Amino acid sequence: DQQVKQNSPSLSVQEGRISILNCDYTNSMFDYFLWYKKYPAEGPTFLISISSIKDKNEDGRFTVFLNKSAKHLSLHIVPSQPGDSAVYFCAAKKNMDSNYQLIWGAGTKLIIKP
Amino acid sequence: DVKVTQSSRYLVKRTGEKVFLECVQDMDHENMFWYRQDPGLGLRLIYFSYDVKMKEKGDIPEGYSVSREKKERFSLILESASTNQTSMYLCASSLAVPYEQYFGPGTRLTVT
DSSP states (O other): OOSEEOOOSEEEEETTSOEEEEEEEOOTTEEEEEEEEEOTTSOOEEEEEEETTOSEEEETTEEEEEETTTTEEEEEESSOOGGGOEEEEEEEEETTOTTOOEEEOOOEEEEEEO | OOOEEESOSEEEEOTTOOEEEEEEESSOOSEEEEEEEETTTEEEEEEEEEETTEEEEOSOOTTEEEEEEETTEEEEEESSOOGGGOEEEEEEEEOSSSOOOEEOOOEEEEEO
16 A cells, blocks of 8 residues: 555656656655655765644745645756756655554656757 | 765675665764665555664565664664565664655665
8 A cells, every 4th residue: 555656657748847756645644744855875865844833835946835725746957957856755754653664655766858 | 064874885695694774974964774675666665663672564574674773873783684685775864854765875785
């Protein structure tokens, strides 16, 4: 049972345009969401997060939007750059989870075309 | 800067061998995690530890065990390696709050 779903295995975007990566979740007990970026042969690195009490969080070129009623979040990258080509993972934490486990999506491979 | 290191980047082992993967973090984090990453499946949690000598099973613990004798070190053990354990293994650590996990570079394990 996949509680966090990234339905697009890959996405191709022109350099300079907006990249939008999507993530859906099924568990209404999730209260904190994170995006990670992973290059080949490296571990994932934390990108940006959002608490369920917010609907938007921005950090430079990266913005995460949360729509709780739709159980959907998205990561916007503007403008997209070649170095953004990577696999992006969405992750979620359950409210009241004392062990701080994260539930991970399968990832979306973003390809930025020059 | 948080640093998480893993003992090997690449490892090739034979079926039936005992395999040790070591992870060390230098930021005094309480929580440590072992994941495996396979294409199309994302990150799947094998085991995690929230304190020294404490461990809990994740989603796919079968065929694995762990050891945490010191706060900074978390070891993953494959008692008898099998070909279906060929994968990328990722170690991570975190504080209780915030929840961000910091990852090591990964170990690409091939079992032949």
